[in-house]
Amino acid sequence: xxxxxxxxxxxxxxxxxxxxxxxxxxxxxxxxxxxxxxxxxxxxxxxxxxxxxxxxxxxxxxxxxxxxxxxxxxxxxxxxxxxxxxxxxxxxxxxxxxxxxxxxxxxxxxxxxxxxxxxxxxxxxxxxxxxxxxxxxxxxxxxxxxxxxxxxxxxxxxxxxxxxxxxxxxxxxxxxxxxxxxxxxxxxxxxxxxxxxxxxxxxxxxxxxxxxxxxxxxxxxxxxxxxxxxxxxxxxxxxxxxxxxxxxxxxxxxxxxxxxxxxxxxxxxxxxxxxxxxxxxxxxxxxxxxxxxxxxxxxxxxxxxxxxxxxxxxxxxxxxxxxxxxxxxxxxxxxxxxxxxxxxxxxxxxxxxxxxxxxxxxxxxxxxxxxxxxxxxxxxxxxxxxxxxxxxxxxxxxxxxxxxxxxxxxxxxxxxxxxxxxxxxxxxxxxxxxxxxx
Ligand SMILES: NC(=O)c1ccc[n+]([C@@H]2O[C@H](COP(=O)([O-])OP(=O)(O)OC[C@H]3O[C@@H](n4cnc5c(N)ncnc54)[C@H](O)[C@@H]3O)[C@@H](O)[C@H]2O)c1
Numbered sequence: 317x318x319x320x321x322x323x324x325x326x327x328x329x330x331x332x333x334x335x336x337x338x339x340x341x342x343x344x345x346x347x348x349x350x351x352x353x354x355x356x357x358x359x360x361x362x363x364x365x366x367x368x369x370x371x372x373x374x375x376x377x378x379x380x381x382x383x384x385x386x387x388x389x390x391x392x393x394x395x396x397x398x399x400x401x402x403x404x405x406x407x408x409x410x411x412x413x414x415x416x417x418x419x420x421x422x423x424x425x426x427x428x429x430x431x432x433x434x435x436x437x438x439x440x441x442x443x444x445x446x447x448x449x450x451x452x453x454x455x456x457x458x459x460x461x462x463x464x465x466x467x468x469x470x471x472x473x474x475x476x477x478x479x480x481x482x483x484x485x486x487x488x489x490x491x492x493x494x495x496x497x498x499x500x501x502x503x504x505x506x507x508x509x510x511x512x513x514x515x516x517x518x519x520x521x522x523x524x525x526x527x528x529x530x531x532x533x534x535x536x537x538x539x540x541x542x543x544x545x546x547x548x549x550x551x552x553x554x555x556x557x558x559x560x561x562x563x564x565x566x567x568x569x570x571x572x573x574x575x576x577x578x579x580x581x582x583x584x585x586x587x588x589x590x591x592x593x594x595x596x597x598x599x600x601x602x603x604x605x606x607x608x609x610x611x612x613x614x615x616x617x618x619x620x621x622x623x624x625x626x627x628x629x630x631x632x633x634x635x636x637x638x639x640x641x642x643x644x645x646x647x648x649x650x651x652x653x654x655x656x657x658x659x660x661x662x663x664x665x666x667x668x669x670x671x672x673x674x675x676x677x678x679x680x681x682x683x684x685x686x687x688x689x690x691x692x693x694x695x696x697x698x699x700x701x702x703x704x705x706x707x708x709x710x711x712x713x714x715x716x717x718x719x720x721x722x723x724x725x726x727x728x729x730x731x732x733x734x735x736x737x738x739x740x741x742x743x744x745x746x747x748x749x750x751x752x753x754x
């Protein structure tokens with residue numbers, strides 16, 4: 317058994333700040349308010365509904381996760397954020413059309429009080445959006461400083477003891493890591509010189525991490541996942557994780573693919589297509605933003621199936637992902653998957669999945685869990701990349717050279733074992749010999 321980590325108590329208020337207050341963010345905030353008022357249950361949230369087994373199966377110890385690790389209570393959460401539109405969260409949730417209006421109307425008072433701060437934004441990085449609620453006339457370094465001032469003011473005005481930041485902003489264009497991302501010194505110089513390789517999401521990430529505030533990236537774009545900010549996050553003991561919330565079609569992929577592989581079934585094709593009509597869909601209609609998403613979605617199968625290790629089963633896999641913007645559906649996406657698998661004697665079989673999915677309904681509890689776990693990590697003194705958060709992401713961030721783990725069930729074991737490790741409980745290997753020893 318390991319030593320319990322020295323974890324600071326979750327006393328006082330936790331401010332959860334989201335750059336981007338659109339469908340996901342407003343659904344998250346509205347849901348938490350609904351839960352607080354007893355109008356709903358925290359369905360989909362691991363921190364709120366999940367149990368964790370401790371010790372042997374014969375001991376019957378299975379507490380709720382939130383009773384096992386010291387997490388912030390929902391009543392102690394304060395919401396804030398930034399957006400390029402001035403809509404308060406009640407208006408944003410109404411526009412997003414994810415939750416029923418009757419529910420939103422019951423939450424009108426707390427949601428209307430959450431108003432976005434002026435955003436750091438540049439249309440070069442999100443072509444399809446044009447907003448006016450933005451900070452203007454500043455260099456990128458000054459923008460970062462303005463965000464830090466926003467956070468400081470928020471903390472003071474709202475009486476928060478701690479903050480976390482979860483990026484819920486639009487997907488930015490595809491950017492490759494370049495020299496400016498390679499060291500903190502180069503990155504700070506880039507901020508001062510307005511380097512175009514520094515996108516707004518990186519400025520938010522820098523501002524958070526520089527203040528020692530945990531940062532999670534819910535979008536697939538490059539944001540905090542490069543050496544410069546990794547260096548800063550270790551220095552400032554600011555936990556980071558990402559990226560791209562694992563919802564919808566990719567969630568299904570990471571549930572199904574490990575099953576086929578576990579049974580050594582072959583696969584030669586997986587075709588995925590989606591229609592969705594929300595603002596995210598509109599942003600992804602731009603090829604540059606779609607490329608960011610595509611990279612994130614494509615990496616999953618390769619990493620789960622390991623074609624280099626299993627060339628006979630997965631060496632010829634054809635994997636295609638399509639997203640089509642189709643306004644009539646709004647946030648209610650439909651995702652089709654056609655999976656061509658083969659079995660004994662190479663005989664082909666097909667599986668069709670038609671997922672009538674509500675993306676933001678799947679993403680909202682992830683925002684809550686990330687915020688609460690990242691705050692826990694901070695209080696436990698853990699800085700740098702939190703790979704145990706991979707469970708929540710399509711493209712888990714790892715240090716350079718370390719293969720990410722995509723299998724949902726391995727990710728879940730890792731998450732739970734990390735919680736056991738933090739609390740000085742025995743890790744569970746599932747070997748189980750002890751039940752049969754004489
Ligand atoms: N819904 C899901 O299941 C899901 C899954 C994985 C990833 N994501 C990602 O989460 C993000 C949010 O998704 P959504 O459905 O809420 O989209 P959305 O378009 O409804 O909301 C995004 C919001 O971000 C704002 N924004 C854009 N750039 C900004 C900036 N620089 N600063 C502040 N605000 C900014 C936009 O104005 C918009 O209100 C997207 O990047 C999306 O790809 C969503």
